[in-house]
Amino acid sequence: MRDGEPVTLPPIRPAAPIRERYEGRLAAEVDAMQRAIIRAITAAWRANTPETVLMGSDETATSALQKALNALARKWLKRFDDLSDELAGHFTNAVRDRCDRTLQDQIRRGGFSVRFKMTAPMRDAFNAVRAENVGLIRSVGEQHLAKVETLVMQSVSRGRDLKTLTAELHKQTGVTKRRAAHIALHQNNMATATMRSVRERELGVSEGIWLHSGGGREPRASHKAFSGQRFNLAEGHDFGDGFGRVLPGQAINCRCTWKAILPGFG
Structure with missing residues (x-):
């Protein structure tokens, strides 16, 4: 350490x-849902193939497809609802435990010892992260099923065949899985930043040094310019980009982190 530089903990x-693991569970569930959708829609379509006429689609075929879609929605919305409770709980606990263990190890290497408890600030942060994840996981199923219904009805009304519809459904599954991957990445960054900051503030840390990640295809110029600057852990920093005051990793697509400045040494 050079003279005048603050003493910091390594970034987490x-x-x-x-x-x-988070992304894998979501992707597996999306794949299972897609297989069920293809089976149900194919069966309904072949049982009563829509007629391609200029005036519109066959009502009986449309009703059969809608019935199949309604049954799929009941089953898979419930399944994603159950998944949201389970996966959000596992994920939030995993991030909290990992932040606690890493910070404890860092402090132990400095010759000190600390044991973390579920304090009121951590409980608030934990519950907020978990609730956000519950909503996002549910939305994966909701948005995919809504798009599937649109694609099916468009295929009927526009006279497309089953092969074309199936290709569109597979394409939409790819879109949904990419969204699930994006959710997993952002939530991991956000949850780590949120719960790590709580623990460091409980240790008396009030400031950090922003570190730009250097990763990502389109790094934020404002985040890169701010790298190396001090910020308040309780407040974060406002870059004027619509996200408000954020910690490193909390804004969408932000992969930045920070070094905690030890109190009394900075």
């Missing part, structure tokens, strides 16, 4: 295995 970066 989001754990890739946690993100990968």
Whole structure:
């Protein structure tokens, strides 16, 4: 350390295995839903193939497809509702435990010892992260099923065949899985930043040094310019980009982190 430089703890970066498990569970559920959709729509379509006429679609075929879609929605919205409670709980606990263990190890290497409890600030942060994840996981199923219904009805009304519809459904599954991957990445970054900051503030840390990640295809110029600057852990920093005051990793697509400045040494 050079004279005048603050004493800091190493940054705690989001754990890739946690993100990968989260993304993997979502992707597996989307794949299972897609297989069920293809089976149900194919069966309904072949049982009563829509007629391609200029005046519109066959009402009986449309009713049969709508019945199949309604049954799919009942089953898979419930399944994603159950998944949201389970996966959000596992994910939030994993991030909190990993932040606690990493910070404890860092402090232990400095010759000190600390044991973290579920304090009121951590409980608030934990519940907020979990609630956000519950909503996002549910939305994966909701948005996919809504898009599937649109694609099916458009295929009927526009006279497309089953092969074309099936290709469109597979394409939409790819879109949904990419969204699930984006959710997993952002939530891992955001949850790590949120719960890590709570623990560091409980240790008396009030400031950090922003570190730009250097990753991502389109790095934010404002975040890169702010790298190396001090900020208040309780407030974050406002870049004027619509996200308000954020910690590193909290804004969408932000992969930045920080070094905590030890109190009394900075």
